Amino acid sequence: MSEQRINAALEEATDTRDVKIEVGALASVPEVFRENFGEGSIVIVADGNTFEVAGREVQRELEAAGYTMMEPYVFPAEPPLYAEYSNIEKLRDSLREHAAVPVAVGSGTLNDIVKRSSHECERSYMCVGTAASMDGYTAFGASIEKDGLKQTLSCPAPKAVVADLEILQNAPENMTASGYADLLGKVTSGADWLVADALEVEKIDLTGWSLVQDHLREWIGSPAELRAGDQQSTEHLVEGLIMSGLGMQSYVSSRTASGAEHQFSHLWEMEGLGKDADPPLSHGFKVGMGSVAIAALYELLLERDLADLDIEALKDSWPTREKMEQSVRAQHTSPELEEGAVEQTLAKYISADELAERLELLREVWPGLREKVREQLMPAWEIKEMLEAAGCPTTPVEIGLGWGNFEKSYRRAQTIRKRYTVLDLASETGLLDECVQELFAPEGFWGRVAASRAAADGAGR
Numbered sequence: 440m441s442e443q444r445i446n447a448a449l450e451e452a453t454d455t456r457d458v459k460i461e462v463g464a465l466a467s468v469p470e471v472f473r474e475n476f477g478e479g480s481i482v483i484v485a486d487g488n489t490f491e492v493a494g495r496e497v498q499r500e501l502e503a504a505g506y507t508m509m510e511p512y513v514f515p516a517e518p519p520l521y522a523e524y525s526n527i528e529k530l531r532d533s534l535r536e537h538a539a540v541p542v543a544v545g546s547g548t549l550n551d552i553v554k555r556s557s558h559e560c561e562r563s564y565m566c567v568g569t570a571a572s573m574d575g576y577t578a579f580g581a582s583i584e585k586d587g588l589k590q591t592l593s594c595p596a597p598k599a600v601v602a603d604l605e606i607l608q609n610a611p612e613n614m615t616a617s618g619y620a621d622l623l624g625k626v627t628s629g630a631d632w633l634v635a636d637a638l639e640v641e642k643i644d645l646t647g648w649s650l651v652q653d654h655l656r657e658w659i660g661s662p663a664e665l666r667a668g669d670q671q672s673t674e675h676l677v678e679g680l681i682m683s684g685l686g687m688q689s690y691v692s693s694r695t696a697s698g699a700e701h702q703f704s705h706l707w708e709m710e711g712l713g714k715d716a717d718p719p720l721s722h723g724f725k726v727g728m729g730s731v732a733i734a735a736l737y738e739l740l741l742e743r744d745l746a747d748l749d750i751e752a753l754k755d756s757w758p759t760r761e762k763m764e765q766s767v768r769a770q771h772t773s774p775e776l777e778e779g780a781v782e783q784t785l786a787k788y789i790s791a792d793e794l795a796e797r798l799e800l801l802r803e804v805w806p807g808l809r810e811k812v813r814e815q816l817m818p819a820w821e822i823k824e825m826l827e828a829a830g831c832p833t834t835p836v837e838i839g840l841g842w843g844n845f846e847k848s849y850r851r852a853q854t855i856r857k858r859y860t861v862l863d864l865a866s867e868t869g870l871l872d873e874c875v876q877e878l879f880a881p882e883g884f885w886g887r888v889a890a891s892r893a894a895a896d897g898a899g900r
């Protein structure tokens with residue numbers, strides 16, 4: 440773990456002041472708390488599992504240090520805590536009965552619930568992480584289901600984060616694997632930012648870029664060891680996840696850490712995929728699948744010469760705003776999702792003339808961009824193998840998605856966020872449908888995956 444890197448990143452962060460991750464870190468909770476919040480009363484918020492894993496000890500440490508402790512707020516262990524708004528209301532109403540500072544002891548969902556509830560009470564909070572399962576510990580925003588739709592509600596990141604490395608190392612395997620997949624997704628999200636930068640849609644911010652990308656290969660380099668519970672690999676993972684969150688704070692946007700692979704994940708989340716599975720399908724597992732999907736699409740685009748497009752023909756066949764809206768509506772089946780998708784797609788809509796300008800620019804920048812993107816990316820099969828080594832699902836069937844729906848996700852994912860990604864590049868160059876068809880053809884990337892999966896299923900019978 441590079442404390443130096445994390446401390447330098449904290450200088451750039453807007454909300455988080457302190458991060459301490461080491462073996463035995465729970466003993467330093469009182470000291471970290473005092474430095475960031477001073478005296479005052481504290482309420483531990485956990486669920487039945489995380490209270491046993493770390494909450495009880497944190498409570499003891501803080502009591503021993505002389506803090507006034509409220510009765511801990513413990514969500515039931517079963518069924519697994521779900522990130523829905525009613526849980527935020529419950530916690531918020533309870534927090535309003537006193538002025539204690541919340542200390543969240545848990546991982547993704549619990550942290551998100553405390554993050555937003557604290558914000559609604561205008562209180563800052565501290566987090567004690569129990570699994571390296573996502574990059575949200577040091578990120579702002581909470582992913583919550585509200586009014587039947589999974590959405591990101593705004594709220595600042597915690598003021599301080601503490602995690603005991605041994606607890607992270609012994610966390611359930613699927614949680615660590617999820618964190619790994621969330622981090623691996625920065626490979627494709629970086630490529631998307633390179634594209635957006637070259638096309639003058641969104642300039643690269645060097646600080647935000649460096650925090651996430653400079654050491655990425657090192658952080659994701661040992662998936663099999665990570666799965667086996669190796670301490671150094673766990674350190675690498677958690678450092679990457681913490682830095683990724685701090686990168687988002689520094690740039691005040693998730694662009695640093697989220698591209699088209701996250702659009703797949705958000706789409707499936709909004710469609711409720713794996714919500715009722717046990718355990719529920721994690722954010723990271725969806726991001727991992729999205730990363731393989733996007734890396735495979737990039738491969739096909741990079742084979743083509745995008746400096747040699749028929750710009751006039753593309754301009755002539757570019758849909759009007761109205762046609763674009765109709766096509767988005769036709770693709771979604773849920774009314775809430777449809778409205779949001781129309782809004783997001785139209786926010787990034789460009790006219791036929793603007794399209795021609797962008798494609799002219801692409802013609803100029805393509806040779807250099809192609810090189811940069813090739814350097815940033817890894818082959819889709821390699822990403823797939825790394826995910827498998829870490830214990831992540833890598834075929835749609837494993838996450839409960841049919842092949843047909845998976846194929847359609849390429850189009851649908853493009854519509855749900857205004858952020859410019861490779862899905863937009865493929866669509867604007869008239870290549871998205873063609874590439875997707877190629878990916879799912881018998882000799883294409885997904886065609887071959889489907890065939891080998893079918894053969895394995897047959898052999899297992």
Ligand SMILES: [Zn+2]
Binds near residue numbers: 722
């Ligand atoms: Zn993520």
